[in-house]
Each structure stands twice: as structure tokens, then as C-alpha cells.
Amino acid sequence: MRKKNKMAETKAQRLRSVRAATLADVEGADTAFINILSRLPVKSILSFRTVSKHWYDSIRNKFFAKQQLTISRDKPCFIACPRVGTMMKLYSMEPGSFRKRHLITLDPDDRNDQDIMYMVSSFNGLICCINDNDVSGNDDFYDLQIRIINPCTREIFLLPQGTPSFRFEPAIGVAYGTGNNLDYKVFRFFCPGDKERFFECEVYHSGTGVWKNIGSVPCIPMYSHFSPFRSSHVFVGGKIYWLSSLDEPGEILSVDFEGIFSVIQLPIYQGDHKEEDGITEGSYLINYQGDLSIVILHPEDIDIWIWEKNCENYSWEHKCRVKSPFSDDDLVLSISSLKNHISYVTERKWCYYNMDTRRWKKGKTDYARFMKTSMFPFTESLLPCNCSGEL
Incomplete structure (x- = not known):
């Protein structure tokens, strides 16, 4: 034994x-x-x-x-919030797929339950979410709570309070470093005092942890029913872009990582295009394979334009026109792009358009399921929410 x-x-x-x-x-x-x-x-x-x-x-x-x-960037997916509510439920989805995988449910303790939180940006495995923030004792001033969140590590970072905005809901956009620089900057538009229609911008830099006023701006992001707090934007090639005006000739506001603003015009329809063609209220900016693009919805067709560099100058090039699969009462809530897929979310269905095969793929859902939907390219990461500097 x-x-x-x-x-x-x-x-x-x-x-x-x-x-x-x-x-x-x-x-x-x-x-x-x-x-x-x-x-x-x-x-x-x-x-x-x-x-x-x-x-x-x-x-x-x-x-x-x-x-x-670096490895995770080679296998990106979509991150989606199909419907806003008291809590924010986030899902990941593969390009071209309608199968959702639950990532996280967000309900920060330092937020009023009545203040709905919206996802407005995704970068380096982090997302930016915003909601109203009451300025106590004064109904004339507005503010936002701005959070940077890592859905995979479940870290949530609340940015310091910005300058209260006089009779104007602040608008934001997020820029982030490329390559080894993992800093990010949040640009925030506000009205500084008792002078209406005068706007300035301040910037939060993850490297310093404070807001810095960079002065007046040439124009501001436009209001859209589907874009809370005028904060619908895309980050392409080191710049943030917002739609500023759809009135002819139309304007896009941009700012680079250093805080230099510029304004570009929207595409001009001419030549063989019909009179009813042109910029519509159904216009969305997207990042299509590294190029600034605008998707313009018409009753029967969809136009896709690309902001391309020719020699030393940029100009709009008409990429394609596709037959719209949406009926007149099927409202498009969100458009995003990943690889060769452009994703469209309406009140009734989820659609992908494959730019290579020129084919639609549609997924049906309940009518009431989607509301103020947000959807962005996403990649998993371990980055902290207050990341700064170079790795």
C-alpha cells in the first residue's frame, strides 16, 4: 500500500x-x-x-x-444600440450579419434616470456616450455629461464638466490619434454667454485631462431629429466632419486634431441629373474605406459620393447610384460603413448593401424595436478610457 x-x-x-x-x-x-x-x-x-x-x-x-x-483592428465588427431607453444595451454584429451578441448594458450611477444616454462615436475599442446634464439654478444654460467607455473591460470614465452653454445644447465630436498615438480629443461647441448665436469651441485632451477654449468657430453642426445634440459626426483621415447646412450649396464643417477648422461644400448635382435630384434631408456622412463619403437618400434611389484627392486638390466624385429598397414611410434612422458593407437601419428593418456585389441583404424586425438607433465600426481593446501618450 x-x-x-x-x-x-x-x-x-x-x-x-x-x-x-x-x-x-x-x-x-x-x-x-x-x-x-x-x-x-x-x-x-x-x-x-x-x-x-x-x-x-x-x-x-x-x-x-x-x-x-493591432491584431484586433484586422477583425472589426459593428457595435450597435438598436433602441435607446433608461438603460443602454449594446451589441456587436459582424459585417453582413443580423446576428447580435450582447456586449454590455450601461446604466451609470451618476446619471439621472430621465436623461437618455446616446452613443455618438467609436474609436480604438472605446465609445463616447452623451446625455443631458442639468445646470442647477438656471434654465437658460445647458450642459452635457460626456463619457468614454470601454464596453469590453466595462470601464466608464466621466469627463470633467465643460463650460455651460447659453440657450444652446452643446454639440460634440471626437478625434483620436493614429498609429502609436492613442490620445483622443473631444471638441465641444457652446454659446459662452448672454450673446445668442455666437459660438465657441473647447477641447478636452486625454493627455491633459482638462478643457481648453480654442475660440470662435466658422459655423456649427446642424440639428437633426435623428442626431441628438447636433453630435452626428465622422472621423476620417485625421479630421472630424459634421453636416452644418443642407441649404444650397450646403456645408460640412471639419476640424483636424490640432484644432484647425475648415468648411467644404456638399456635392453639386449637374449635367444629366434630374431637377429633383440633389441634397435631401436624408443625407448622412460616413467613413467609407478611409474616405469621407456622403450618402444621399432620394425617394427611389440612393447616391453615394466620395471626397477624393485629385493631384493636390480634393473634390466630390459620384461613386454610384443604387435602387432604394425603402418605402416612403420606412424612415432611415442610421447609416454606417465597415469594409465593403454599408449598413442602413430603419424603423422596420436592418439592411446591408455590399458595394462589391451591388446586392442588398435585408433583415426584418418588429416595427417598434428600433428608435434613435446608433451603429459604428468597433474593435475590441484593452485601452483605458483616459488613455494618453504613445505606446
Whole structure:
């Protein structure tokens, strides 16, 4: 009996020794170890923090966060909030698919239940959400609560309060660094005092953690029923773009990462286009494969224009016109783009248009399911919400 117990004990000791040696070999080859670990889903990576101190330190390492983000960028998906409510439910969806995977339900403690939260941007695995923030004691001033959220790590970061805005709901846009620079900036438009129709912009920089006023602006983002707080925008090629006016000739406001503003005109319909063609209220800015694009909805057709560089100058090029699958009473709530798919969400259905095959793919849903829908390209990351500097 003693001999059997001794043999069993020896086998168990050998097995533990082999396992320990194998784990040590893997951990010792840091490059291979990080390369393997960084390819896993963020949820799995986070669960491995308790394996050992080496694993914990490796996962918290800035180089690892960069490696994971680089790999994750090669397999982006959509992040969607199909319907706003007291709580915000976020889902991930693969391009061209209607299958949703629940990511997170957001209900921050420091928010009034009556203040609906909206998702307005997605970048580097982080999202930006905004909601009303009452300025106590004065009905003439408005403010917003602005949060940067990592849906995968469940971290929520509330930005400091901005300058109260006089009789004007503030509008925002988010710019973010490219390459190794993971800073982000939130541009916030507001009316500074008792002088209506005079607007300024202040910028929150994740590297400093404070707001900085950068002065007056040439124009402001336009109001849209489907765009809460005038904050519908896209970030393309180092610049934020907002629709500013649809009145002919129409304007787009842009600002670069350094805070330099410019205004460009909307596409001009001419030549063979019909008189009823032109800019409509159903106009949406998107980032199509790295180019600023505008999608213009007509009763029977959809036009897609691309802001392209020709030699040293930019100009609008008509990409294509496609037959609209939407009826007159089927209101388009949101348009976004990822890879070769352009996603359209209406009150009644979810549609993808494949720009390569020129085919529609439609998914039906309940009429009341979608309301003030938001949808953006998304990639998983481990980045902290107050990230700054270079990795």
C-alpha cells in the first residue's frame, strides 16, 4: 500500500513539475507568449489575469495593449444600440450579419434616470456616450455629461464638466490619434454667454485631462431629429466632419486634431441629373474605406459620393447610384460603413448593401424595436478610457 501511494505521489509530482516547466518555458519566450495571448478575445484575456503574477503584469503592459489592438483592428465588427431607453444595451454584429451578441448594458450611477444616454462615436475599442446634464439654478444654460467607455473591460470614465452653454445644447465630436498615438480629443461647441448665436469651441485632451477654449468657430453642426445634440459626426483621415447646412450649396464643417477648422461644400448635382435630384434631408456622412463619403437618400434611389484627392486638390466624385429598397414611410434612422458593407437601419428593418456585389441583404424586425438607433465600426481593446501618450 505504501509503495502504491509513493508511486502515485511520484507521478503527481512529476506531472506538476512538467506543467510548471512548460508554463515557465512559454512565459520565458515573451514575444511568443504575448503574440499568442493577444489574439484571444478580450473577455478571455481578462479572465487570465489571475493565472500568475507574470500573466497579470503582461496583460497590464502597454506593449501588450498595443499588440492586442493591432491584431484586433484586422477583425472589426459593428457595435450597435438598436433602441435607446433608461438603460443602454449594446451589441456587436459582424459585417453582413443580423446576428447580435450582447456586449454590455450601461446604466451609470451618476446619471439621472430621465436623461437618455446616446452613443455618438467609436474609436480604438472605446465609445463616447452623451446625455443631458442639468445646470442647477438656471434654465437658460445647458450642459452635457460626456463619457468614454470601454464596453469590453466595462470601464466608464466621466469627463470633467465643460463650460455651460447659453440657450444652446452643446454639440460634440471626437478625434483620436493614429498609429502609436492613442490620445483622443473631444471638441465641444457652446454659446459662452448672454450673446445668442455666437459660438465657441473647447477641447478636452486625454493627455491633459482638462478643457481648453480654442475660440470662435466658422459655423456649427446642424440639428437633426435623428442626431441628438447636433453630435452626428465622422472621423476620417485625421479630421472630424459634421453636416452644418443642407441649404444650397450646403456645408460640412471639419476640424483636424490640432484644432484647425475648415468648411467644404456638399456635392453639386449637374449635367444629366434630374431637377429633383440633389441634397435631401436624408443625407448622412460616413467613413467609407478611409474616405469621407456622403450618402444621399432620394425617394427611389440612393447616391453615394466620395471626397477624393485629385493631384493636390480634393473634390466630390459620384461613386454610384443604387435602387432604394425603402418605402416612403420606412424612415432611415442610421447609416454606417465597415469594409465593403454599408449598413442602413430603419424603423422596420436592418439592411446591408455590399458595394462589391451591388446586392442588398435585408433583415426584418418588429416595427417598434428600433428608435434613435446608433451603429459604428468597433474593435475590441484593452485601452483605458483616459488613455494618453504613445505606446
